[in-house]
Structure formats: structure tokens, C-alpha cells
Amino acid sequence: MKGKKNLNYGGVTWHVFVNLLLGIILSAVAIYGGLTFHPIIYLLFLPVPYFVLKAVKWGLGGNLEERLRIREELIKLVQPKEGDRVLDVGTGSGLLAIGFAKANKNVKATGIDLWIPGSGVTSLKTAKNNAEIEGVADRVEFKKADVRDIPYPDNCFDIVVASFVLHMVYKNREAAFKEMIRVLKHGGKFAIIEPPGDIDGG
Numbered sequence: 001m002k003g004k005k006n007l008n009y010g011g012v013t014w015h016v017f018v019n020l021l022l023g024i025i026l027s028a029v030a031i032y033g034g035l036t037f038h039p040i041i042y043l044l045f046l047p048v049p050y051f052v053l054k055a056v057k058w059g060l061g062g063n064l065e066e067r068l069r070i071r072e073e074l075i076k077l078v079q080p081k082e083g084d085r086v087l088d089v090g091t092g093s094g095l096l097a098i099g100f101a102k103a104n105k106n107v108k109a110t111g112i113d114l115w116i117p118g119s120g121v122t123s124l125k126t127a128k129n130n131a132e133i134e135g136v137a138d139r140v141e142f143k144k145a146d147v148r149d150i151p152y153p154d155n156c157f158d159i160v161v162a163s164f165v166l167h168m169v170y171k172n173r174e175a176a177f178k179e180m181i182r183v184l185k186h187g188g189k190f191a192i193i194e195p196p197g198d199i200d201g202g
């Protein structure tokens with residue numbers, strides 16, 4: 001029997017790393033360029049606080065407790081009912097799909113993802129493992145699929161959710177929204193969580 005301590009809902013190491021790296025590179029270029037070429041190059045320091053703050057924001061929101069708290073908040077808002085079918089797009093390690101299945105024992109959840117390498121510590125294996133640890137493996141299925149081409153018929157889910165995914169869909173994001181709405185039943189519930197400012201690619 002696998003214990004809760006083996007639960008792995010990924011992390012945000014990648015985002016923290018990239019933002020810090022950008023901050024460091026800009027600072028280094030600003031110092032070198034400012035000293036060697038022209039003081040105007042010191043202006044490159046200006047965006048540095050933005051990247052550092054972004055790294056801190058990702059870091060603070062990235063621990064397991066915080067992710068579970070955000071999941072609970074979302075489930076409270078969406079209120080899944082008996083028999084609902086839930087689609088979690090870009091499910092990663094299954095955070096929302098598993099959460100919704102746990103929230104109501106008659107809910108069936110599906111998680112789709114491309115499990116893109118380098119986009120957080122996510123894999124199909126981790127998602128299945130988490131579903132088993134959380135005791136909902138019989139009511140959660142995972143499938144490799146692109147949010148811009150969802151392999152399910154129209155109007156088939158009562159709830160469609162996505163967390164921290166859409167800012168990563170750089171190309172043809174509109175198709176992702178169209179697909180999520182297409183598979184959602186009329187009168188169904190649609191909820192997304194994104195880091196502030198990131199949905200516009202900022």
C-alpha cells in the first residue's frame with residue numbers, strides 16, 4: 001500500500017528556475033555592458049525585479065499544501081454533483097481530476113495531457129500513481145491528448161476544468177477554448193486557474 005507521502009503533484013521548479021535565470025542573465029549583461037560599453041546598458045536592470053518577483057510568486061504557490069488548498073477552493077466553487085463527468089485538461093499529475101473524483105464518490109473524472117517533457121514534474125505514470133494513492137483509480141482515467149484537439153464528442157462533460165495550463169498553450173490558444181466549450185454539456189460548468197498575468201503570455 002502506497003502512503004500519502006508518495007503523492008506527487010509536481011512542482012514549479014522549472015518556472016522558478018527560468019525566471020531566476022532570466023533575472024541573473026539580465027543583471028550580468030547589465031553590469032558587464034554598463035562597465036564595458038555604455039552606462040545606458042544599466043537600464044537592463046529595470047526588468048530584473050519583475051523576473052525575481054515572478055520566481056518568488058511561483059515558488060510560494062508551488063508547494064503541495066498550497067496546491068491542495070487551491071484544489072479544495074476550486075472544488076468548493078464548482079460543487080460537483082452526483083454522477084457528474086469531469087474533464088481536467090492538462091491534468092499533469094492528475095491534481096484536479098483526482099480531487100473531483102475524491103469530492104464525490106459518484107463522480108467520474110478524465111484527465112488529458114500531452115505530458116510535455118520539461119513542463120513540470122508530470123507524467124502519466126505519476127498521475128496513475130497519485131490516483132491509486134488517493135483511492136480513486138477506479139473512477140479516474142487518463143489519456144494522452146492535446147487540449148486543442150480533445151478526443152471526446154460534443155456535450156459530454158458536466159464540468160471542464162484546467163489549472164495552470166492555458167498560459168503554456170502558446171500556439172492556437174483559441175482552439176483550446178473552443179474545444180473545452182465543445183465537449184462541455186449545455187449548462188455545464190467551466191473553471192480555469194491561471195497564474196496572474198500569465199494567460200497573455202506575460
Ligand SMILES: C[S@@+](CC[C@H](N)C(=O)[O-])C[C@H]1O[C@@H](n2cnc3c(N)ncnc32)[C@H](O)[C@@H]1O
Nearest residue numbers: 090091092095113114115116119122146147163
Ligand atoms: C504547469 S502543468 C499543470 C498541471 C496540473 N493541471 C496542475 O495544476 O498540477 C501544465 C500541464 O499542461 C500540459 N500541457 C501543456 N500544453 C498542453 C496541450 N496543448 N494539451 C494538453 N496538455 C498540455 C503540460 O504537459 C503540463 O502537464
